[in-house]
Amino acid sequence: MISLEESIDIKYSFENITIKVDGERAFTRMNSFYKKIKKLKKEISADLIFADDFFSLKPANYLASKNSEVIYDSREIYSEIASLTNSFFRQQLQSFLEKKWIKRIKKVIVTGKADKDYLSQHFKKGKKYFIIPNYPPFKDKIESNFLRDRFNITQGYIIIYQGMLSEGRGIEKLCKAMKLLPASSLCLAGDGALKDRIIEFIETNNLQNQIFLTGLVPYEKLHEITCSADLGISFIQPISYSYQLALPNKMFEYAMANIPVLVSDLPQMKAIIEKYNTGIAISPESSSEEIARAINTLLHNKADYSENCKKASQELCWESNEKLIKEIIFK
Numbered sequence: 001m002i003s004l005e006e007s008i009d010i011k012y013s014f015e016n017i018t019i020k021v022d023g024e025r026a027f028t029r030m031n032s033f034y035k036k037i038k039k040l041k042k043e044i045s046a047d048l049i050f051a052d053d054f055f056s057l058k059p060a061n062y063l064a065s066k067n068s069e070v071i072y073d074s075r076e077i078y079s080e081i082a083s084l085t086n087s088f089f090r091q092q093l094q095s096f097l098e099k100k101w102i103k104r105i106k107k108v109i110v111t112g113k114a115d116k117d118y119l120s121q122h123f124k125k126g127k128k129y130f131i132i133p134n135y136p137p138f139k140d141k142i143e144s145n146f147l148r149d150r151f152n153i154t155q156g157y158i159i160i161y162q163g164m165l166s167e168g169r170g171i172e173k174l175c176k177a178m179k180l181l182p183a184s185s186l187c188l189a190g191d192g193a194l195k196d197r198i199i200e201f202i203e204t205n206n207l208q209n210q211i212f213l214t215g216l217v218p219y220e221k222l223h224e225i226t227c228s229a230d231l232g233i234s235f236i237q238p239i240s241y242s243y244q245l246a247l248p249n250k251m252f253e254y255a256m257a258n259i260p261v262l263v264s265d266l267p268q269m270k271a272i273i274e275k276y277n278t279g280i281a282i283s284p285e286s287s288s289e290e291i292a293r294a295i296n297t298l299l300h301n302k303a304d305y306s307e308n309c310k311k312a313s314q315e316l317c318w319e320s321n322e323k324l325i326k327e328i329i330f331k
Contacts, residue, residue, distance in 0.1 A: 017044075030055045032248060037062060048329060054078035054094065057101035062103075062244040071328065072102055073109040075134065077118055080241035099123060107328060112268045114245045130328050136247035138317035141258045141310070144228040147187050151212045157299050160229035160248050160259075162222065165192035165213075168243050170235030170264065175201055177208055178289035189214045189225055226257040229299055234263045235291070237284045247272070254278075255313040260298045260305030262291070276312035279305060 017040065022032040037059040044063055049070045052058035060070050074328050079095035102123055110116045116129045147158050159181075165171060171194055178186050188198065188211070195213065202211050215242075217225060228233065232254030238244040247268040254261045261279035265270040270281040280294050296303060 009127055016311060025141075026055070030058075033060070034059050038047055051105075054098055057098065061101055061104060069107070070105050071107045071109065072105045074119060075111060077115060077122075077242040077245060079122065095122075101236065102127075109328065112245065114268055118241075118245070130324060131249055132321050132324060133252075133316075135252050135316055135318045135321065136249050136256065138313065138319050139223050139256050141256065141261045142227050144224045146225050146228040147185075147212075147214075148228060150214075151185070151187070153185050153212075154172060156185060157230040158228065159184055159231045159233060160189060160226060161186070161187045161233040161235075162189040162217070162226065162253070163234075163248070164190050165194040165198060167194070168237040168239040169282065170233075170237055170291075171198065172201070173286075173288050173291055174233060174235060175207075175211060177291040177295065178207060179205060180289060180292035182210070184210075184295070184299070186211045186223075187214060187229065188212070189217050189222070191216045194218065222253065223257065226259070229257070229259055230302060231295065232257070232259050232261040232279075235284065236264050236266060236269070238264075238266060250277065251278075252313070252316045255309040255316055256315070258306045258309045260309060262294050262298060270317075277305070277308045278312050278317070 019033060019036050021029040021036075023029045033055065041063060045065070045209075046063070046068055049060045049064055049068055050054060051057045051070060051072050053073070053075060057072065060072075064070050079091060079098055088313050100124075105127065107128050107130065108119060108123070109132050110119060111133050112131060115130060117268045120127070120129060147153060147160070159174075159178075161169075161171060161174065163169060165188060171188065174186065175198060178184070191213075198211075198213065202208055214225070232250065234248050234250050234254075236243050236246045236248065244266055245268055246266060251261055251263065251269060251272060255278055261273075263279060264284035264286075265273075265281035266284065273279055280298055282290060282294050286294070
């Protein structure tokens with residue numbers, strides 16, 4: 001499996017080759033990745049190659065022999081991602097390159113039906129699509145007081161947001177809603193471009209004892225942290241078509257922690273909520289007041305939602321994809 005990773009150095013082992021990439025911008029890093037992959041062609045021989053994202057498509061094709069099969073794992077609509085929203089040229093370029101590099105590929109993995117419908121129109125015919133949602137590996141809920149101990153939270157509910165602190169996640173509205181939820185605390189588990197703005201908001205509104213930032217969290221620690229919260233947030237804003245079709249894995253991580261979730265009612269997230277009743281979906285245009293009311297409703301009915309989450313997590317896990325993964329690989 002070849003994917004673009006950032007690491008300290010190049011490490012070789014039987015299973016993995018991790019490559020350090022250079023540059024700040026996405027296309028610069030992609031070019032760096034491709035150049036370093038070219039040097040490894042003689043060392044890599046594979047019958048099956050997964051291109052884990054748009055940036056891995058060109059290297060995957062380069063490494064493939066005449067007898068190799070390349071599978072494109074499209075975790076997003078890469079020609080419509082949020083970072084391209086204000087750049088028509090970059091958007092068109094990325095769309096052109098994706099169509100160019102996918103020509104020889106017959107199998108495409110997507111995260112949901114809406115992505116499949118879009119890409120089947122975006123690419124030429126002759127490709128087979130497989131839906132594998134962003135389910136994490138199954139974990140039982142564990143008893144944890146991580147957030148209460150770390151931030152000395154002695155009472156009330158804990159609301160958690162995990163992910164990047166960036167535009168299009170509804171984070172600023174959520175922070176404003178906390179002014180209406182004095183009995184609850186908000187923990188933001190992640191980092192990103194909005195960090196300084198959030199810190200300024202916290203200080204200006206004297207919310208230092210109510211809103212907390214954990215910084216970047218190692219993935220292996222994330223489940224313990226999430227299990228120490230009472231409610232999760234995944235309030236995506238449709239600032240791009242890719243975001244409009246979002247089905248973030250944090251929804252399923254919250255379910256495994258048996259905590260209800262507040263999401264924006266974008267199609268694929270709303271479908272999960274309606275099927276499993278693990279939380280509430282409200283308009284991404286909702287005000288902070290409406291967000292606060294929805295949070296109160298979830299917390300007042302937490303026991304029922306938590307039981308639904310426990311049941312849903314048995315299905316919404318990576319292991320449920322095993323049969324389909326075998327079909328993709330062996331057929």
